[in-house]
Amino acid sequence: MPDQTTTPSAPAAPTGYLRLFQVREFRAVFAAHAVSLLGLVVAEIALSVLVYDQTGSPLLSALTFALGFLPYLIGGTLLASLADRHPARRVLVLCDLVCAACVAPMAVPGTGIAVLLALRCGLAVVAPVFQGTRMATLADILGDGDLFVLGRSLLRIVSQSALLTGFGLGGVLLTATSPRHALLITVGTFLGSAALLRFGTRRRPARTRAGGALVADSLRGARQVLAxxxxxxxxxxxxxxxxxxxxxxxxxxxxxxxxxxxxxxxxxxxxxxxxxxxxxxxxxxxxxxxxxxxxxxxxxxxxxxxxxxxxxxxxxxxxxxxxxxxxxxxxxxxxxxxxxxxxxxxxxxxxxxxxxxxxxxxxxxxxxxxxxxxxxxxxxxxxxxxxxxxxxxxxxxxxxxxxxxxxxxxxxxxxxxxxxxxxxxx
The missing domain is CATH 1.20.1250.20 (MFS general substrate transporter like domains)
Structure with missing residues (x-):
């Protein structure tokens, strides 16, 4: 009688976005992105509520959101060369630690409105350096091909999803805790992101050797890119x-x-x-x-x-x-x-x-x-x-x-x- 046994077929290889999670370093980058994004959404809601509670001013409350946009140009042009003249992992971890250091004083009772807004500006100045370095690192981790494109896309999808769910969840959180306690959660998320990137990605050398002052080098690099x-x-x-x-x-x-x-x-x-x-x-x-x-x-x-x-x-x-x-x-x-x-x-x-x-x-x-x-x-x-x-x-x-x-x-x-x-x- 013929042998009816068959060799089990190998499991199908992951396709589409699932391929990304076969790359260990990407899993760390993805988790760090999700964690820090959660913290940032909580911080924006908590800070706007905190400012409004202290001032009763809708204008100043709205200004806390506007300050999330305006300083990007400063950090993105004057500090851009940090992404290339230092090892990427070091830059990413340092940016997360700076963000945690900016949020921590916000949670201290008695912190003035001017200080709160200045610290919010600090977050926005650091953000483009962190995001630009992470994008460049994705190309190192995933290569210059389709995996990089899918990785970028997935991080954008997570960011868009945060717009849909994050503010609602943040509002629920503020019904259970005070804005200052919510800001402590943000400090923890930035520290968690730093740990994920430090121990989940490998060290790579700087892309270029540091030369000259940071601001001058950043402006020169911007001119080279735009030329x-x-x-x-x-x-x-x-x-x-x-x-x-x-x-x-x-x-x-x-x-x-x-x-x-x-x-x-x-x-x-x-x-x-x-x-x-x-x-x-x-x-x-x-x-x-x-x-x-x-x-x-x-x-x-x-x-x-x-x-x-x-x-x-x-x-x-x-x-x-x-x-x-x-x-x-x-x-x-x-x-x-x-x-x-x-x-x-x-x-x-x-x-x-x-x-x-x-x-x-x-x-x-x-x-x-x-x-x-x-x-x-x-x-x-x-x-x-x-x-x-x-x-x-x-x-x-x-x-x-x-x-x-x-x-x-x-x-x-x-x-x-x-x-x-x-x-x-x-």
Whole structure:
């Protein structure tokens, strides 16, 4: 009688985002990101409540959120070279410890408002250095290929998810404890992140040798990054769409009031764009091949803001939510841009380029929110959002054309290889 036994098939290899968790160092980076992000969300809520309780001023309470945007430009330009002239793990751990040191005095009773706001600025100055260094480190851990793109995407998805759940959970936390005690939780999360990065990632040498003063070196590095035509247009493609994309978020409160949607409608309007972004990135990362993600990047960036034009028809709540979800889903273009950026930035400038990217992203969003408020004062909410969609689409189309013209520029690594072969007669 024939043998009916069969050899058990090997388990299927993980695909999509699951592949990332086979890399031990990425697991540490991912856990550190989640832990520190939780702490930051708790700190923002607790600090705004603390400031309002002490002053009774809505303006000063709102200013604690605004200070999360404004100092990014300072840290991202004046301190950017830290990401390349020191070992990455040391920079990451030091940034976490500095953040913990900034939050700890906030929890001390009697700390004045001016000190609280100054410490909040300190967090925002350090943030772009930390995020830029972490992005560059991801390329070291995951390589310059598809795993890096998926890793970046997953960290963004976690950040977007925090917008949906973090503030609600933070509000619940503050019903059980005081703002100052909540800030102590934030101190613990930053220390936990530092420990995860210190013991979960390996030491790598600095990308470049330190030369000259820190600020001068940072500014010189920024000029070198922006002098490269291809890298410059890619950075603009990261920065410009969010400048326009934040307009509905900035105007969500008056728009919800105009619709008579109440606080529930406001909450839905604030959630719709992140929901679309998460769905778009998950689909592109899990279901599309790397070549496909690169191929659709420029078409997507040209249409991602177009749904905003529908606000000109003064839609109701349901249609407005649909427009926002569609626009958010178009943000999947960033997966293609990630691949191009890590491929075309010289390795010795990668940390500075990623830090500059983070600083510019936050700064442009802050500027977009401010301009949206000014425009709405004169043109009204619906006209401002629709205008942002049309103007943003036109600007993105111009940038996409420039990106297409520069796509055949040799990647930085290829240029260096050719130069080395020429010098050696190869």
């Amino acid at each position: 490269h035509r291809r890298v410059r247009v890619l950075l603009l493609l990261f920065w410009i769409p969010p400048l326009f994309a934040v307009v509905p978020e900035a105007l969500a409160a008056p728009y919800a009031a105009g619709l008579g949607a109440g606080s529930a409608g406001l909450g839905l309007l604030m959630c719709a764009l992140p929901v679309g972004t998460i769905a778009g990135e998950l689909f592109a990362g899990a279901r599309l091949r790397p070549a496909t993600r690169e191929r659709i990047a420029l078409p997507l960036v040209c249409v991602t803001l177009l749904p905003y034009a529908g606000y000109a028809l003064r839609p109701g709540l349901a249609v407005s939510l649909l427009l926002l979800v569609l626009s958010g889903a178009g943000a999947a273009y960033t997966l293609g841009l990630d691949q191009w950026l890590v491929r075309d930035v010289p390795g010795e400038l990668r940390g500075r380029a990623m830090t500059l990217l983070t600083a510019g992203l936050m700064t442009f969003q802050g500027v977009g929110m401010a301009l949206a408020g000014v425009a709405a004062e004169f043109a009204g909410v619906t006209v401002t959002v629709a205008g942002a969609g049309l103007l943003g689409t036109a600007v993105c189309a111009v940038l996409a054309g420039e990106a297409r013209r520069t796509r055949h520029a040799a990647p930085a690594t290829e240029r260096r290889d050719r130069a080395d072969r020429h010098m050696t007669g190869g």
